[in-house]
Amino acid sequence: MSATPSPRALRTRRALAALRRAAASAGKDGGGKVYAYAGAPVHAMGLAFPGPLGLAAGFDRFGLLARTAPRLGLGAVEAGTFFGGSAGELAVLGSGTARHGSNAAIRGVSIGKRPATPWSRAEDDFLDALFAFHRGADYLTLNPGRDHPRPERFAIVLREVVRARDALGGRRDRRIPLVAKLPFAWTAGPEGVAIATAFVAAGADGLLLSAEGAACPRHAREILRRIATALGREACIVSVGGIDGAREARARMDAGAHLIQVHRGAAAGGARFTRALALELSLRRFGERP
Ligand SMILES: Cc1cc2nc3c(=O)[nH]c(=O)nc-3n(C[C@H](O)[C@H](O)[C@H](O)COP(=O)(O)O)c2cc1C
Numbered sequence: 001m002s003a004t005p006s007p008r009a010l011r012t013r014r015a016l017a018a019l020r021r022a023a024a025s026a027g028k029d030g031g032g033k034v035y036a037y038a039g040a041p042v043h044a045m046g047l048a049f050p051g052p053l054g055l056a057a058g059f060d061r062f063g064l065l066a067r068t069a070p071r072l073g074l075g076a077v078e079a080g081t082f083f084g085g086s087a088g089e090l091a092v093l094g095s096g097t098a099r100h101g102s103n104a105a106i107r108g109v110s111i112g113k114r115p116a117t118p119w120s121r122a123e124d125d126f127l128d129a130l131f132a133f134h135r136g137a138d139y140l141t142l143n144p145g146r147d148h149p150r151p152e153r154f155a156i157v158l159r160e161v162v163r164a165r166d167a168l169g170g171r172r173d174r175r176i177p178l179v180a181k182l183p184f185a186w187t188a189g190p191e192g193v194a195i196a197t198a199f200v201a202a203g204a205d206g207l208l209l210s211a212e213g214a215a216c217p218r219h220a221r222e223i224l225r226r227i228a229t230a231l232g233r234e235a236c237i238v239s240v241g242g243i244d245g246a247r248e249a250r251a252r253m254d255a256g257a258h259l260i261q262v263h264r265g266a267a268a269g270g271a272r273f274t275r276a277l278a279l280e281l282s283l284r285r286f287g288e289r290p
Pocket of ligand 1: 059081110143210240241242261262263265
């Protein structure tokens with residue numbers, strides 16, 4: 001974390017504090033049984049997400065909301081991004097088991113390479129993070145970051161992490177699912193479907209398709225639909241970026257996403273925003289592909 005947080009990081013921090021207060025008061029009012037999402041859980045990657053709406057990485061870095069997030073309509077919280085693994089981060093994330101009980105949200109942890117590490121040696125950082133966080137997470141997302149390499153290079157990193165994850169074997173009672181975050185620049189071009197398919201072939205259990213940088217929501221949905229159609233149910237498709245309201249949330253699900261994530265909308269609109277989306281998604285019938 002930088003010494004002087006940017007205005008956008010400060011807004012996220014304030015929004016997280018407000019969401020935590022909203023979740024805590026919902027717990028008091030409802031005796032801990034207030035859920036803003038009333039639809040079916042989403043079964044994906046061997047996990048049961050209490051709902052399809054998640055909080056994107058960078059919002060709740062330490063996953064502090066994971067226990068109470070369902071009161072805000074959230075089925076998942078993606079902590080991180082963590083670069084490698086540090087003692088402080090482990091103290092928070094490693095302290096609990098991944099699952100806090102059946103009422104908790106799914107806790108993802110986003111992992112990346114340290115900024116100073118060149119991509120030619122990125123595997124080491126991702127493996128450090130895998131070993132540091134696999135016990136404290138329900139799934140891990142590999143984040144290529146802002147200085148992302150070519151997709152081919154990132155797929156090689158993913159293969160290494162998959163191999164190491166599989167070798168963890170007996171140390172966990174199940175294989176931790178791995179999600180690859182794919183920048184819009186990779187999926188929006190003519191090779192988009194081939195690139196997405198290659199990440200699944202490399203072992204990704206899920207793809208987090210970022211629409212950040214899309215010219216308009218329609219373009220984002222078009223790319224999402226193309227990839228979801230090609231992959232069918234081979235991988236869990238998560239859509240993030242530009243989901244600014246209930247309508248867009250529903251449209252992403254209709255375009256083939258199994259799960260969606262929000263960041264800036266939740267930073268601006270707080271619990272009112274997340275609950276409005278959850279309500280909309282509750283009304284949608286799951287298991288039905290348009
Ligand atoms: C303040 C801030 C911090 C972020 N930090 C991360 C991060 O650490 N890791 C990551 O993968 N994405 C990060 N993101 C990107 C978001 O997870 C998300 O992909 C992006 O904001 C698009 O979603 P939105 O349009 O709903 O905001 C960050 C975004 C913001 C605004």
